[in-house]
Amino acid sequence: MNCLKSLCLGILCLFTYQYTFAQDIIRTEETDTIKRWTGKNIVGLDLTQVSFVNWNAGGENSISGIVKGAFMRKYTKDRFVWHNELIARYGLNKQDGRESRKTDDAVQLNSTAGFKTDTISNWYYSAKFNFNTQFTNGYAYPNTDLAISKPFAPAYIFLGVGAEYINKDEGFKAYFSPLTLKNTLVLDTRLANQGAFGVDPAIYDINGELIRSGKKTRTEVGLLVTNQIKKEIFENIMLDHRLSLYSDYINHFGNIDVDWQLQLDMTVNKYVRASVATHMIYDDDIKSKEDVDGVQVTRGPKLQLKQILGVGLSYAF
Structure with missing residues (x-):
């Protein structure tokens, strides 16, 4: 009987030790998993307001604002790195006697997974995914009857494989992909029938009857090269x-x-920041539109340029 009691006590002690050891392993794995993920969130609001009262030089009251956010998540394990980034911006401008007009509108999702063969090299074998679209309709002001762009019209998807060079000390990244799929989405029937943003337009007979609707997607395979530099060039x-x-x-x-x-x-202080930004686009498939006597006229591709100067609140967490 004493032997049986001793055996039972020994088994109980063994199970207790195994359970405690297993819990320690689970806690260690959870801690390691948490450490492998790092993240940063930044939200901000830029405002500009101009008001006139009996101002002899003239002018129009106006207010404009841009709401923006950037959300980053990075997973690191040994020689594997997975970086994810979501960027969102939306801006409006309102002047007396005029409708509100959009000044900025973007939704961008960037994701890159990379693996390097040794701990010394800065080169990674990488796969990259990019998605871009917008929140609301876009117009060729002052014409607000017909939208020239909409959410998912267009939307751009890039998916490819290649090699990426990362220098953390210099904040430098360079990516080269000899095989990248580019998919253009125009998920609006009217814009697709027009052949907007490079998709195949609708086909009509001589009487103007629709024979074939415009395609809502356009797929390309090509060469992609990207470069990013993100670093502090001067204090703040x-x-x-x-x-x-x-x-x-x-x-x-x-x-x-x-x-x-x-x-x-x-950076002015912890919460107040000023920013200067430019965005330049040239795409041979995107035809420019102009308003001529109230009629939208399609022209050839042109260089697109946007410049933004803003001062406002920013909060990082």
Whole structure:
């Protein structure tokens, strides 16, 4: 009987020890998993207001604002890195006697997974995913009857594999992909029938009857090169430079789609920041539109340029 009691006591002690050891392992794995994920969130509001009362030089009262957010998540384990970034911006301008007009509108999702063969090299074998669209309709002001763009019209998807060079000390990244799929979505029937943003337009007979609707997607395979520099160039001044160059292998190879964003963030204090940003786009498939005597006229591709100067509140957490 004493032997049986001793055996039972020994088994109980063994199970207690195993349970305690297993719990320690679980807690250690949970801690390691949490440490592998790092993240940062930044939300902000830029406001500009101009008001006149008996101002002899003239002028119009106006107010404009841009709400923006950037959310980053990074997973690191040994030689594997997975970086995710969501960027959202939306801006409006209102002047006396005029409808509200959109000044900025963007939704961007960037995700890059990379693996390097040793701990010394700065080169990664990488796969990259990018998605871009907008929140609301866009117009060729003052014409607000017909939208020239809508959410998911267009939307752009890039998916490719290649090699990426990362220098953390210099805040430098360069990505080269010899095989990247670019998919353009125009999920609006009217815009797709017009052939907007490079999709195949609708086909009509001589009487104007629809024979075939416009395609809502356009798929390309080509070469993608991107570069990003994000670093503090002076005290409290952060530079964020992003350049993307893409050329389709099949459709006019050598014609390069350019997307270049440059932003300077200047920190006043913990919550107040000023920013200067430019965004330049050239896409051979995007035809420009102009308002001529109240009628929208389609022109050839042109260089698109946007510049923003803002001062406002920013909160990071």
